[in-house]
Amino acid sequence: MDIAAIAKELNLEIRSARDRLENIVTGGYTGDLLSDVMANSHAGDIWITRQVHQNIVAIATLKEHAGIILVNSCEPAKDTLERAKQENVPILVSRLGAFELTGKIYNLLAKDK
Amino acid sequence: MLKVFHCDFHIHTCLSPCAELDMHPQAIVEKALGVNLDIIAICDHNSAENAPYAIKAARGKNIKVFGGMEITSSEEVHVLAIFDSPDSLSSMQKYIYDHLTGKNDEERFGVQAVVNEKGEVEAINEKLLIGATDVALGDLLDNVHKLHGLTIASHIDRESFSVISQLGFVEPGMQFDALEVTPRTGLTQARNKYPELSNYSFVVSSDAHYLKDIGTALTRIMLAEPTLDELKMAFTGKNGRHIME
Numbered sequence: 115m116d117i118a119a120i121a122k123e124l125n126l127e128i129r130s131a132r133d134r135l136e137n138i139v140t141g142g143y144t145g146d147l148l149s150d151v152m153a154n155s156h157a158g159d160i161w162i163t164r165q166v167h168q169n170i171v172a173i174a175t176l177k178e179h180a181g182i183i184l185v186n187s188c189e190p191a192k193d194t195l196e197r198a199k200q201e202n203v204p205i206l207v208s209r210l211g212a213f214e215l216t217g218k219i220y221n222l223l224a225k226d227k
Numbered sequence: 228m229l230k231v232f233h234c235d236f237h238i239h240t241c242l243s244p245c246a247e248l249d250m251h252p253q254a255i256v257e258k259a260l261g262v263n264l265d266i267i268a269i270c271d272h273n274s275a276e277n278a279p280y281a282i283k284a285a286r287g288k289n290i291k292v293f294g295g296m297e298i299t300s301s302e303e304v305h306v307l308a309i310f311d312s313p314d315s316l317s318s319m320q321k322y323i324y325d326h327l328t329g330k331n332d333e334e335r336f337g338v339q340a341v342v343n344e345k346g347e348v349e350a351i352n353e354k355l356l357i358g359a360t361d362v363a364l365g366d367l368l369d370n371v372h373k374l375h376g377l378t379i380a381s382h383i384d385r386e387s388f389s390v391i392s393q394l395g396f397v398e399p400g401m402q403f404d405a406l407e408v409t410p411r412t413g414l415t416q417a418r419n420k421y422p423e424l425s426n427y428s429f430v431v432s433s434d435a436h437y438l439k440d441i442g443t444a445l446t447r448i449m450l451a452e453p454t455l456d457e458l459k460m461a462f463t464g465k466n467g468r469h470i471m472e
Contacts, residue, residue, distance in 0.1 A: 148395030149386075167302050167364065169394040191363060 115139055115226040117181050117204055120160065124218055126183060126206040129190055130198035137180040137204065139223065144216045148173050155179065162216055168194040174203050181205065183219075185212045229467055232265040232453055233445045236379060237297070237307055237407060237432030240269060240277040244337030244357050246436040251342040252281035254438060260290055262442025266453045268293040268309045272356045273327055275320050276341045279313065284344040291453035297381060298323060300364040305381035305388040307407065308371040311455040315374040322370060326362045329355030364394070368402040377455060377462070379405045382434060384412040384420070397424055404462045405430050405470075410444035414472045428462040428470050447471040 118135035121128060128135070140158030145151045146165050155161060157178035163170060164185055171194060174182050181204035184190060190198065190205050198205045208215050238255060239246040252269070259267050269278040269292060278294030285292040294316040295309035310316040331339055331353055339352040362370070371378050380390045380403045390397055390406075397406070405428040408417040417429050433444040448470050450457040461468035 147392055149392045152395050165302060165393075167394055169396065169398060172398075173395050193365075 115223060117160070117206070120219060120222060121206055123222060124208060124210070124215070126208050129205045129207060130195060131181075131202045131204040134181070134202055134204045139180045139219075142216065142219055142223065143179075144212050152177065160219060162212055162219070164188060164212065166191045166194055168197050170194060171197040171201055171203050171205075175201050179203075183208050183215065185210060185215055229449050229451055231447050231471065232450050233263060234266040234430070234448050235259070235264055235433050235435070235441070235445050236266075236268040236293075236295070236309060236430060237270050237381065238267055238435045238441060239271055239297075240281065241338070241340045241342055242271040242274055242277045242352060242356070243297075243436065244272070244331060244333075244339050246271075246337075247438070248338065248340060249438050250436070251340075251346050252277055252344055253284045253346050255281060255435075255441065256284040256288065256290060256292065258438050258441045260288060264290060264442065264445060266291045266293070266448075266458075268295045268307065270295040270297040270307050270309070272297050273299060273323050273358070273360065274339075274352060274354070274356050275316050276350075276352060278316060280342065280344045280349075282313075293455070295376075296320070296323065298362075298367060299359040299388070300367050301359060301361050302364055302393045303359050303388055304364050304390045304393045306364070306367060306371075306390075306403075307377075307379040307381055308367075309377040309379070309455070310374065312375070315376060319371065319374055319376065323360055323362075324354065326360040327354060327356075327358060328361075329358045331355050331357070364390070364401070372402065375455070377404045377458060379403065379407050379430060381407050382409050384408045384417065397427070403427065404459065407432050409434065414446075414470075418472070428464075429472070430470065 143155035
């Protein structure tokens with residue numbers, strides 16, 4: 115399943131890297147402690163977080179995440195968005211909280227297998 | 228003439244809900260003198276209301292007390308902000324209170340006592356000092372510097388509320404004047420553990436929440452006198468001022 119399909123299914127708003135929405139999502143990780151995300155997430159994950167600091171882009175590129183979804187309608191900080199555009203990392207925004215969004219994406223990925 | 232000063236930039240008082248009530252300004256100054264500290268900074272969570280009393284308690288004594296705060300950024304990174312002017316400290320206090328919401332729950336988090344230099348309770352602070360401000364880390368560091376303060380990233384080796392736990396790494400552009408490690412790690416081990424941070428000055432502090440913690444950690448710094456300007460020189464290794472590792 116690609117990001118575009120998840121975005122469509124869950125009404126996510128796209129903030130950066132529209133040309134990367136065909137990135138395939140193979141799993142997911144939910145977390146706000148970047149040290150933990152760095153240690154435990156995997157390539158191909160969609161990363162669900164409340165952190166909007168620009169370091170999220172660095173972590174997502176380092177870990178080769180498919181993209182980042184910000185929860186609770188949180189917007190990326192200005193420099194975060196700039197960096198995401200530069201690095202071509204998709205950042206999307208959801209109105210849902212982390213628990214609900216994670217559950218929905220988990221189910222979508224499970225159904226897709 | 229330069230000499231070595233024993234410094235601890237991270238001491239809480241009974242204003243921090245997580246600190247013991249015996250940590251009132253006068254007791255802290257006496258204890259710090261007793262363990263031969265030369266410079267201390269009072270850094271409660273998001274508040275500096277006890278700092279002026281600690282400065283008063285130290286008047287005429289052989290110790291320099293700086294007022295400061297341990298501020299929680301919106302990313303939940305703890306940062307020590309240290310000032311030498313009372314006006315700067317109160318400006319920072321106002322700014323932080325404007326960006327901090329919530330009410331403390333004494334039962335759950337603890338009492339937040341404002342205590343004067345004689346050990347008398349002046350007030351109970353009702354703000355949720357343990358909470359996070361809505362100020363982003365970069366803006367926070369800029370604002371401290373605009374008020375001529377020093378910024379030290381708190382306990383970067385800890386798994387909670389540190390710049391590394393919250394944000395993964397210290398980005399090269401982050402304007403910290405120094406990085407703090409806990410005594411468990413210490414300066415020598417910190418240099419081995421964080422080779423990528425070799426451009427930063429490191430300090431060790433007690434992060435004292437109990438009187439018995441004061442004196443358990445210190446940083447030895449070569450200075451001419453105990454001022455913030457001298458410390459700035461030491462953190463950048465200028466004019467012979469430096470941190471002794």
